[in-house]
Amino acid sequence: MTDQIDNAETSAPETPEAEAPELDMEQEPAAAAPASVTAPKAEEAPKSEYQVLARKYRPKTFDELIGHGPMVKTLSNALESGRLAHAFVLTGVRGIGKTTTARIIARALNCIGPDGKGNATIEPCGVCEHCRAIAEDRHVDVLEMDAASRTGVDDIRELIEGVRYRPTSARYKIYIIDEVHMLSKSAFNALLKTLEEPPEHVKFIFATTEIRKIPITVLSRCQRFDLRRVQTDELATHYKRIATLEHADIEDEALALIARAADGSVRDGMSLLDQAISHGAGKVTTQQVRDMLGLSDRSRIFDLFDQTMKGEINEALELLGAQYALGGDPAVMLQDMLDLTHWLTRVKLSPDAANDPGVSQIERDRGKEIAAKLAMPQLTRAWQMLLKGLEETRIAPSPIQAAEMILIRLAYAAEMPPPGDLIKKLRNDLNKSGNAPQGGGGSNGGGGPGPRMQVVNGGGAAVAHARPDPLGEPEQAPQQVYAKLPETFAEVAELLSKERETTALAIQLKNYMHLVKYEPGRIEFRPARGARADLSSQLIKTLNNLTGHRWLVSVSEREEGAPTLKEQELEELEQRKADASLDPLVKAILDGLPKAKIVAVHLPPGQEETEGEQDDSGSVYDDAFYLEGDDEL
Numbered sequence: 068m069t070d071q072i073d074n075a076e077t078s079a080p081e082t083p084e085a086e087a088p089e090l091d092m093e094q095e096p097a098a099a100a101p102a103s104v105t106a107p108k109a110e111e112a113p114k115s116e117y118q119v120l121a122r123k124y125r126p127k128t129f130d131e132l133i134g135h136g137p138m139v140k141t142l143s144n145a146l147e148s149g150r151l152a153h154a155f156v157l158t159g160v161r162g163i164g165k166t167t168t169a170r171i172i173a174r175a176l177n178c179i180g181p182d183g184k185g186n187a188t189i190e191p192c193g194v195c196e197h198c199r200a201i202a203e204d205r206h207v208d209v210l211e212m213d214a215a216s217r218t219g220v221d222d223i224r225e226l227i228e229g230v231r232y233r234p235t236s237a238r239y240k241i242y243i244i245d246e247v248h249m250l251s252k253s254a255f256n257a258l259l260k261t262l263e264e265p266p267e268h269v270k271f272i273f274a275t276t277e278i279r280k281i282p283i284t285v286l287s288r289c290q291r292f293d294l295r296r297v298q299t300d301e302l303a304t305h306y307k308r309i310a311t312l313e314h315a316d317i318e319d320e321a322l323a324l325i326a327r328a329a330d331g332s333v334r335d336g337m338s339l340l341d342q343a344i345s346h347g348a349g350k351v352t353t354q355q356v357r358d359m360l361g362l363s364d365r366s367r368i369f370d371l372f373d374q375t376m377k378g379e380i381n382e383a384l385e386l387l388g389a390q391y392a393l394g395g396d397p398a399v400m401l402q403d404m405l406d407l408t409h410w411l412t413r414v415k416l417s418p419d420a421a422n423d424p425g426v427s428q429i430e431r432d433r434g435k436e437i438a439a440k441l442a443m444p445q446l447t448r449a450w451q452m453l454l455k456g457l458e459e460t461r462i463a464p465s466p467i468q469a470a471e472m473i474l475i476r477l478a479y480a481a482e483m484p485p486p487g488d489l490i491k492k493l494r495n496d497l498n499k500s501g502n503a504p505q506g507g508g509g510s511n512g513g514g515g516p517g518p519r520m521q522v523v524n525g526g527g528a529a530v531a532h533a534r535p536d537p538l539g540e541p542e543q544a545p546q547q548v549y550a551k552l553p554e555t556f557a558e559v560a561e562l563l564s565k566e567r568e569t570t571a572l573a574i575q576l577k578n579y580m581h582l583v584k585y586e587p588g589r590i591e592f593r594p595a596r597g598a599r600a601d602l603s604s605q606l607i608k609t610l611n612n613l614t615g616h617r618w619l620v621s622v623s624e625r626e627e628g629a630p631t632l633k634e635q636e637l638e639e640l641e642q643r644k645a646d647a648s649l650d651p652l653v654k655a656i657l658d659g660l661p662k663a664k665i666v667a668v669h670l671p672p673g674q675e676e677t678e679g680e681q682d683d684s685g686s687v688y689d690d691a692f693y694l695e696g697d698d699e700l
């Protein structure tokens with residue numbers, strides 16, 4: 068269910084259910100408010116007069132929509148040339164204004180201008196009977212349906228039954244179907260029949276958060292508009308305008324914080340703004356907004372990160388535990404550390420980043436200080452580890468334990484030697500085989516053949532190996548994977564890739580399975596288009612055979628699931644290449660060897676951090692940047 072607020076005014080009989088979520092929006096100031104705040108504005112003003120900001124300032128024209136320029140341009144060209152599609156599909160993240168946009172399009176198509184003689188226009192007048200009726204959700208020819216609550220074929224049949232009748236009063240009969248991806252297969256088929264031969268007087272506007280779930284047969288008959296995520300600064304400007312209109316005095320830094328927390332969703336930010344104004348009673352300070360957003364612990368995150376990166380692991384764990392005891396969510400804390408790492412990296416590259424208005428003075432100073440202490444490879448390494456760790460924490464049975472392990476990993480990794488030492492080491496090691504000197508999982512053989520150079524670090528190894536190995540256990544012996552069940556979905560893929568007979572299945576698994584849920588012995592997934600029909604039964608049979616365990620593999624059509632392993636791999640590869648090129652050592656090599664380029668940042672499949680297991684030394688280089696052109700060294 069998205070765009071609740073846009074449905075807020077909906078009283079059309081087609082969407083009775085849309086009102087339920089809307090209530091949440093109106094109650095939110097109370098729900099999210101710290102106990103001590105004064106009565107929200109909503110209670111001071113007579114109920115009937117108070118409108119949540121998102122509703123009050125809902126855009127009525129394309130001009131008022133923020134960040135959707137390209138769509139407006141395309142639509143305006145289509146209107147001018149009279150080449151209008153019969154169906155439009157609007158896609159974008161939740162809260163971005165899809166249903167609002169759909170209604171503006173409906174107005175644009177049906178507007179007759181103040182004098183009643185106008186044509187369809189990109190600038191609906193807002194005063195003609197159609198414009199007004201659409202804005203008030205009472206236009207007889209504009210029918211809205213929420214597919215999230217009415218997914219069946221009968222619902223669609225009922226809706227499109229009227230398609231053959233001419234509109235009662237307007238130019239076009241317009242069907243707005245929200246969350247269209249929720250329709251059942253047969254409902255889509257019913258819809259498709261109409262889309263194939265639509266009457267001249269009918270237009271469809273679909274809105275969806277998940278465009279991939281819409282059958283291609285339907286999509287191909289629609290003009291598609293991707294509503295992009297609104298940039299933080301655009302949002303901040305927008306909120307400032309509204310705050311001014313509301314005569315609310317809000318510090319710019321506070322607005323920037325709200326915009327950042329909105330994360331691209333205009334509506335989410337609006338409701339935060341609403342809250343902030345209610346709490347502020349006159350003047351809204353940055354500190355109030357921080358508290359409201361739960362950012363008051365920000366300095367704790369700095370401490371946590373700082374201590375971890377200094378290798379003061381006991382202190383870091385204590386801090387983590389204290390935050391956890393106070394109700395902190397381990398995944399959120401890691402997410403915060405991830406954000407911090409990203410920000411520190413940017414500060415490192417360009418100190419201007421620290422002047423972002425969303426950053427407090429204390430943070431600014433501490434940020435610059437920490438960024439100065441850490442080398443770029445440490446930061447990129449920390450980013451990778453936290454990103455990976457965050458995933459693990461989300462699926463771990465005990466998130467706090469997972470978070471602790473990640474901090475420990477990070478602390479060990481932080482001890483890697485500076486790049487200068489590594490270059491020396493590199494020179495010494497050049498004539499050697501190229502394998503990391505440390506023992507361990509022996510998984511280095513995963514890469515393909517071909518001339519290449521592995522940059523190795525052995526510098527911190529001795530120190531690290533004198534310690535207990537925090538990373539060793541899970542990946543210690545991939546060969547024994549037959550004896551125990553794969554811990555992760557990626558390990559299942561790895562297991563299947565090992566045998567010639569099951570390679571085809573491994574490929575299916577990597578390319579066509581969107582993982583919804585995994586636990587050893589149990590897989591729930593959504594098949595991608597092109598998946599074999601018997602994929603789950605084949606998987607069960609094969610995995611039962613390979614592991615001697617009874618597997619349960621189920622298909623979930625409802626859940627989106629994770630990107631396929633293949634998609635993840637590609638994304639990661641790009642990220643690694645980007646990270647690698649930032650690394651001073653790699654950069655030095657790239658500069659020194661004009662022919663060299665990064666062809667791969669190699670990790671054995673399914674073993675991301677595993678290589679790190681041999682590298683408690685913390686060397687980012689054990690993640691092995693392979694470069695071409697080594698023979699020139």
Ligand SMILES: [Zn+2]
Nearest residue numbers: 178192195198
């Ligand atoms: Zn009009």
